[in-house]
Amino acid sequence: MFQFTMISIAAAAITGSALAGPILSIKFDVDGNKSSMLQEGTLTPFNDYSYAGSVGDGFPNATWVVGWDLVSKSSSTSFVTNGFTIGNLSPTTKRFNITLEIPNTLPSGGGGTPSWEFFGNLGGTLTSNTGVASTLSAYGTNPLWQGLRGGTSPGANSELLRGFTFSTPGATTAPIPMAQITKYTVVGGVGTSLGYQFQFDLSGGSTASFAGNWNATLVPAPSALALVGLSGVNLLRRRRCM
Numbered sequence: 001m002f003q004f005t006m007i008s009i010a011a012a013a014i015t016g017s018a019l020a021g022p023i024l025s026i027k028f029d030v031d032g033n034k035s036s037m038l039q040e041g042t043l044t045p046f047n048d049y050s051y052a053g054s055v056g057d058g059f060p061n062a063t064w065v066v067g068w069d070l071v072s073k074s075s076s077t078s079f080v081t082n083g084f085t086i087g088n089l090s091p092t093t094k095r096f097n098i099t100l101e102i103p104n105t106l107p108s109g110g111g112g113t114p115s116w117e118f119f120g121n122l123g124g125t126l127t128s129n130t131g132v133a134s135t136l137s138a139y140g141t142n143p144l145w146q147g148l149r150g151g152t153s154p155g156a157n158s159e160l161l162r163g164f165t166f167s168t169p170g171a172t173t174a175p176i177p178m179a180q181i182t183k184y185t186v187v188g189g190v191g192t193s194l195g196y197q198f199q200f201d202l203s204g205g206s207t208a209s210f211a212g213n214w215n216a217t218l219v220p221a222p223s224a225l226a227l228v229g230l231s232g233v234n235l236l237r238r239r240r241c242m
Contacts, residue, residue: 020040020041020043021040021041021042021043021049021051021072022041022049022072022074022102022103022104023038023039023040023041023102023103024038024039024040024041024051024070024072024100024101024102025037025038025100025101025102026039026068026098026099026100027098027099028055028066028096028097028098029096029097029098030057030064030094030095030096030097031094031095032095033057035055037053037055039051039053041072041102044071047073048071048072048073049071049072049073050069050070050071051068051069051070051071051072052068052069052070053067053068054066054067054068062089063088063089063090063094064086064087064088064089064090064094064096065086065087065089066084066085066086066087066096066098067084067085067086067087068083068084068085068100069083070082070083070100071083072102072104072194074102074103074104074105074194076217076218077215077216077217077218078104078194078215078216078217079194079213079214079215079216080100080102080194080195080196080213080214081211081212081213081214082120082122082145082196082210082211082212082213082214083210083211084098084198084209084210085207085208085209085210086098086198086202086207086208086209086210087206087207088202088203088204088205088206088207089205090204090205091204091205092204093135093201093202093203093204094201094202094204095139095200095201096198096199096200096201096202097197097198097199098197098198099148099195099196099197099198100195100196100197101148101151101193101194101195102193102194102195103192103193104192104193104194104216105192113187113188113221114187114188114218114219114220114221115185115186115187115188115219115221116149116154116185116186116216116217116218116219117183117184117185117216117217117218117219118147118149118154118155118157118158118181118183118184118185118186118214118215118216118217119181119182119183119184119215120147120158120160120180120181120212120213120214120215121178121179121180121181121212121213122145122160122161122178122179122210122211122212123175123176123177123178123179123210123211123212124175124176124208124209124210124211124212125173125174125175125176125208125209126166126167126168126173126174126176126206126207126208126209127168127172127173127174127206127207127208127209128168128170128171128172128173128205128206129205129206129207130171130204130205130206131171132170132171132205133167133168133169133170133171134167134168134202134203134205134206134207135165135166135167135168135201135202135203135206136164136165136166136167136176136200136201136202136203136206136208137164137165137166137200137201138161138162138163138164138165138199138200138201139199139200139201141162142162142199143159143160143161143162143164143199144160144161144162144164144198144199144200145159145160145161145179145196145197145198145199145210146158146159146160146196146197147159147181147195147196147214148193148194148195148196148197149186149191149193149194149195149216150191150192150193151191151193151195152191154186155184155186157181157182157184158181160179160181161179176208176210178212185219194214194216195214196214198210
């Protein structure tokens with residue numbers, strides 16, 4: 001029996017609510033068969049937006065299913081979580097290419113050219129639902145995962161697990177080692193969306209679950225920082241005069 005829990009779609013219709021969040025876009029390519037979906041975010045008590053749902057290639061004879069449970073925030077410090085579970089219900093290996101994007105226009109740097117500081121991480125579990133070991137691997141020259149800004153990778157530093165292959169020790173669940181993206185900076189306004197892309201092969205009768213974060217933080221331009229410092233000096237002078 002497959003150890004995969006289907007996640008019901010949390011928001012099937014796009015509404016005009018004032019509390020409605022940015023529209024999540026996910027594109028799926030499974031063995032060359034392409035599909036896509038849109039979903040509206042739900043405001044949380046933490047002033048970010050949550051997204052949850054699942055898709056597959058048909059019921060009751062589905063051969064694959066993808067579920068997601070994500071949180072995202074758009075501000076001077078933005079992020080989107082890596083909450084995906086992918087099940088290969090067929091007996092043979094399948095190739096998955098999954099791309100996620102959420103509108104994410106960060107505030108301007110207040111003059112000059114701002115920079116963006118990116119960092120993130122990815123880990124998870126791999127489960128065999130059969131009597132043999134399961135395998136998860138990046139394919140070709142592609143990284144298994146890469147962070148995106150404006151639909152493209154903001155530099156090679158955004159990539160994780162290139163040339164990666166991981167197998168369970170038999171018919172069991174094994175933790176996928178956590179991989180980290182060290183903080184790095186890109187100068188300039190890099191696109192208006194935040195997202196990421198998975199590209200991997202998953203053996204038949206296997207479930208891969210991922211967790212982690214992809215973060216983008218605004219670094220004001222030097223001219224903006226100078227203005228902030230100047231305003232502080234002027235305020236101090238006023239207080240001394242008083």
